[in-house]
Amino acid sequence: MGSELTMLFEGGKRKALTFSYDDGTIYDKKLVSLLKKYDMKATFNLNSGLLGQKEHRMINGIDTDFSQLEPGEVKTVYADQEVSSHTVNHSSIVGLSQNMGAAEVLKNKQRLEELTGRPVRGFAYPYGSYNELAEEILSACGIEYARTADSSNDFDIPQDFLEWHPTCHHDAPELLKLAEKFCNDDSLQPQLFCIWGRSYEFAQKDNWQVLEEFMKYVSDYREKIWFATSIEIVDYVKAFRELRCSSDGRILQNPTEMTLWFEMDREIHCIHGNEKFESL
Numbered sequence: 693m694g695s696e697l698t699m700l701f702e703g704g705k706r707k708a709l710t711f712s713y714d715d716g717t718i719y720d721k722k723l724v725s726l727l728k729k730y731d732m733k734a735t736f737n738l739n740s741g742l743l744g745q746k747e748h749r750m751i752n753g754i755d756t757d758f759s760q761l762e763p764g765e766v767k768t769v770y771a772d773q774e775v776s777s778h779t780v781n782h783s784s785i786v787g788l789s790q791n792m793g794a795a796e797v798l799k800n801k802q803r804l805e806e807l808t809g810r811p812v813r814g815f816a817y818p819y820g821s822y823n824e825l826a827e828e829i830l831s832a833c834g835i836e837y838a839r840t841a842d843s844s845n846d847f848d849i850p851q852d853f854l855e856w857h858p859t860c861h862h863d864a865p866e867l868l869k870l871a872e873k874f875c876n877d878d879s880l881q882p883q884l885f886c887i888w889g890r891s892y893e894f895a896q897k898d899n900w901q902v903l904e905e906f907m908k909y910v911s912d913y914r915e916k917i918w919f920a921t922s923i924e925i926v927d928y929v930k931a932f933r934e935l936r937c938s939s940d941g942r943i944l945q946n947p948t949e950m951t952l953w954f955e956m957d958r959e960i961h962c963i964h965g966n967e968k969f970e971s972l
């Protein structure tokens with residue numbers, strides 16, 4: 693009989709949690725300080741063309757300070773987080789021609805790479821709009837995952853990372869219910885919680901406590917949860933999908949550089965980069 697192989701995340705953990713925050717703005721600083729306090733990780737999807745702007749905008753009928761970090765602050769503020777791409781000026785790439793869309797994506801990616809000194813490999817769809825052409829453009833520009841704004845209310849791992857549906861927005865009334873389910877559900881399959889939003893929304897509603905309550909709650913379960921950026925999760929899952937397996941499922945070979953964790957016959961194992969695993 694073949695062996696049942698279940699992917700686990702880094703450290704043999706069955707759950708992963710990530711935050712994905714859009715649009716930049718000065719409130720990201722407070723968000724980063726909360727992430728540090730709870731030792732969690734996030735991805736920040738930035739518009740390079742807006743950096744340095746100091747302005748108020750009417751957003752959902754609320755006068756909002758939409759001021760952005762200075763370009764020179766990006767490297768230090770987000771040093772322990774992931775910087776990922778929105779578009780240069782927050783325009784949607786859906787509706788643009790292939791050329792224009794690609795220029796928009798590449799320009800933003802390059803500017804953010806100059807500012808951070810790191811490759812920028814992820815994307816969040818402005819206005820949540822995506823279609824097949826947008827995905828083709830992103831893929832041709834070297835973007836490896838793209839987050840939508842369609843809440844899934846589940847913890848499934850995306851099959852196609854260019855259509856990564858987050859679990860929920862931080863304002864979702866069911867946020868804490870989802871957190872309880874996530875932390876207490878002992879299903880065998882790996883589970884991924886992706887929470888998204890924009891940090892200025894906390895300032896608009898003066899409800900930072902929503903986020904902090906959530907962070908406090910999941911913090912108590914940290915031995916079961918891998919806190920990671922979006923790209924760390926993507927890299928891990930993609931590496932796991934490359935695992936080679938014999939037809940009886942007993943011999944595994946890891947062709948990647950990463951240590952991969954899994955459960956087989958109710959035991960947790962790991963297989964280091966470029967190594968082989970044989971079960972009895």
Ligand SMILES: [Zn+2]
Pocket residue numbers: 714715778782818819
């Ligand atoms: Zn946005």
